[in-house]
Amino acid sequence: xxxxxxxxxxxxxxxxxxxxxxxxxxxxxxxxxxxxxxxxxxxxxxxxxxxxxxxxxxxxxxxxxxxxxxxxxxxxxxxxxxxxxxxxxxxxxxxxxxxxxxxxxxxxxxxxxxxxxxxxxxxxxxxxxxxxxxxxxxxxxxxxxxxxxxxxxxxxxxxxxxxxxxxxxxxxxxxxxxxxxxxxxxxxxxxxxxxxxxxxxxxxxxxxxxxxxxxxxxxxxxxxxxxxxxxxxxxxxxxxxxxxxxxxxxxxxxxxxxxxxxxxxxxxxxxxxxxxxxxxxxxxxxxxxxxxxxxxxxxxxxxxxxxxxxxxxxxxxxxxxxxxxxxxxxxxxxxxxxxxxxxxxxxxxxxxxxxxxxxxxxxxxxxxxxxxxxxxxxxxxxxxxxxxxxxxxxxxxxxxxxxxxxxxxxxxxxxxxxxxxxxxxxxxxxxxxxxxxxxxxxxxxxxxxxxxxxxxxxxxxxxxxxxxxxxxxxxxxxxxxxxxxxxx
Ligand code: BES
Ligand code: MN
Ligand code: ZN
Numbered sequence: 238x239x240x241x242x243x244x245x246x247x248x249x250x251x252x253x254x255x256x257x258x259x260x261x262x263x264x265x266x267x268x269x270x271x272x273x274x275x276x277x278x279x280x281x282x283x284x285x286x287x288x289x290x291x292x293x294x295x296x297x298x299x300x301x302x303x304x305x306x307x308x309x310x311x312x313x314x315x316x317x318x319x320x321x322x323x324x325x326x327x328x329x330x331x332x333x334x335x336x337x338x339x340x341x342x343x344x345x346x347x348x349x350x351x352x353x354x355x356x357x358x359x360x361x362x363x364x365x366x367x368x369x370x371x372x373x374x375x376x377x378x379x380x381x382x383x384x385x386x387x388x389x390x391x392x393x394x395x396x397x398x399x400x401x402x403x404x405x406x407x408x409x410x411x412x413x414x415x416x417x418x419x420x421x422x423x424x425x426x427x428x429x430x431x432x433x434x435x436x437x438x439x440x441x442x443x444x445x446x447x448x449x450x451x452x453x454x455x456x457x458x459x460x461x462x463x464x465x466x467x468x469x470x471x472x473x474x475x476x477x478x479x480x481x482x483x484x485x486x487x488x489x490x491x492x493x494x495x496x497x498x499x500x501x502x503x504x505x506x507x508x509x510x511x512x513x514x515x516x517x518x519x520x521x522x523x524x525x526x527x528x529x530x531x532x533x534x535x536x537x538x539x540x541x542x543x544x545x546x547x548x549x550x551x552x553x554x555x556x557x558x559x560x561x562x563x564x565x566x567x568x569x570x571x572x573x574x575x576x577x578x579x580x581x582x583x584x585x586x587x588x589x590x591x592x593x594x595x596x597x598x599x600x601x602x603x604x605x606x607x608x609x610x611x612x613x614x615x616x617x618x619x620x621x622x623x624x625x626x627x628x629x630x631x632x633x634x635x636x637x638x639x640x641x642x643x644x645x646x647x648x649x650x651x652x653x654x655x656x657x658x659x660x661x662x663x664x665x666x667x668x669x670x671x672x673x674x675x676x677x678x679x680x681x682x683x684x685x686x687x688x689x690x691x692x693x694x695x696x697x698x699x700x701x702x703x704x705x706x707x708x709x710x711x712x713x714x715x716x717x718x719x720x721x722x723x724x725x
Contacts, residue, residue, distance in 0.1 A: 363407025410710025470558025498524025
């Protein structure tokens with residue numbers, strides 16, 4: 238996909254489709270388009286075919302006018318980033334349906350912030366061009382280029398910056414989606430490790446990026462027995478993927494992103510019910526989002542240091558698998574009574590969090606499809622955020638709002654931590670039936686005491702079920718916005 242910005246005379250621009258965001262009151266640019274299309278917008282409003290209501294789409298085919306087709310997108314009442322993203326996504330869907338090769342987006346009618354509008358447009362366009370392909374043909378996208386038009390010359394730079402950033406974020410979301418959608422017989426820990434290596438090799442010319450894969454023997458030496466206990470029941474070897482991106486001076490402390498990558502979560506001996514179990518191939522979406530982010534960082538050459546750590550394993554029930562009641566000693570020395578082998582995410586994350594300290598981090602953020610409970614709490618709208626640092630939580634909430642990839646905070650109070658008490662170890666790996674997302678967070682907090690840390694529970698947001706089953710690429714946009722702000 239090619240994106241360009243332009244402020245040239247509208248009548249001189251050519252495209253298969255022009256997308257015009259507008260309310261019922263026409264802006265100056267809308268009036269120009271109206272004139273160029275023989276008052277087609279006035280007529281659509283007069284006939285009440287188009288009301289301008291937020292998110293409304295009307296495709297007008299105008300073979301007799303110089304602009305052959307315009308797609309109207311209603312903007313009246315658009316009041317936040319989530320609504321804007323939804324509206325822009327709807328317009329991208331309508332645009333793709335027309336099979337246009339070239340598109341012209343009239344900027345400046347959704348928000349005065351041209352960079353923000355260009356960002357969401359490029360991100361949504363690229364994200365809309367994704368389709369799963371591997372075991373089916375997928376859909377070949379028709380769209381090849383989009384010109385983002387704005388009134389003033391002074392806005393061109395902002396538009397270009399937004400397009401570049403949004404395009405990279407959209408691509409990174411698609412990387413995360415594809416890895417998420419791949420079945421677990423292909424997307425194994427070894428496959429993810431190979432992807433990480435090839436990312437490093439492909440991008441080496443562009444940026445300083447190094448990839449290291451720790452295998453079982455390396456993890457044994459590091460005493461990561463909690464992580465290894467999850468891998469014990471599987472034939473697939475576990476991998477700890479470590480990607481180091483140096484975009485800033487080497488003495489600058491990195492942000493460490495830790496992404497859960499259970500490539501299939503059967504539950505282990507605490508076996509999950511069969512219904513919907515296929516969706517546990519998505520239990521690596523946290524790790525996939527980290528891979529996507531690392532891609533985008535290199536693409537954008539963001540001036541920041543970021544380390545991605547991805548513990549990758551299956552959770553399976555063979556004869557060597559961990560049994561409920563087993564006790565393991567984590568890398569930190571703290572002991573864990575594994576009362577439920579299905580609470581495996583925290584077992585691989587805790588050793589990864591201990592390992593993260595090695596990088597002397599400024600901040601550590603883990604991303605995990607950790608609990609079904611977060612779906613009860615927040616549904617599929619917001620991811621959960623829990624943090625030992627309120628400023629960090631606030632920053633993530635703000636980045637989520639800006640990027641329309643929202644998160645909502647849950648508390649980490651000691652009353653919840655008390656629920657992890659065990660008679661046989663320093664802690665149990667489950668806290669009982671209540672507040673499951675919080676007790677999981679309290680468990681992780683015990684391993685993140687030496688640095689600023691936040692945990693994102695994306696079990697409700699990383700994929701959708703049902704007829705539109707598929708990964709969403711969340712929370713790539715949120716993480717990128719957070720890193721972009723931090724790199725400023
Ligand atoms: N990967 C699951 C969490 C999950 C469940 C994500 C359903 C999306 C949909 C995680 O490993 C898990 O099984 N968590 C358990 C924890 C429980 C045993 C304390 C859960 O949420 O049921
Ligand atoms: Mn599980
Ligand atoms: Zn899991």
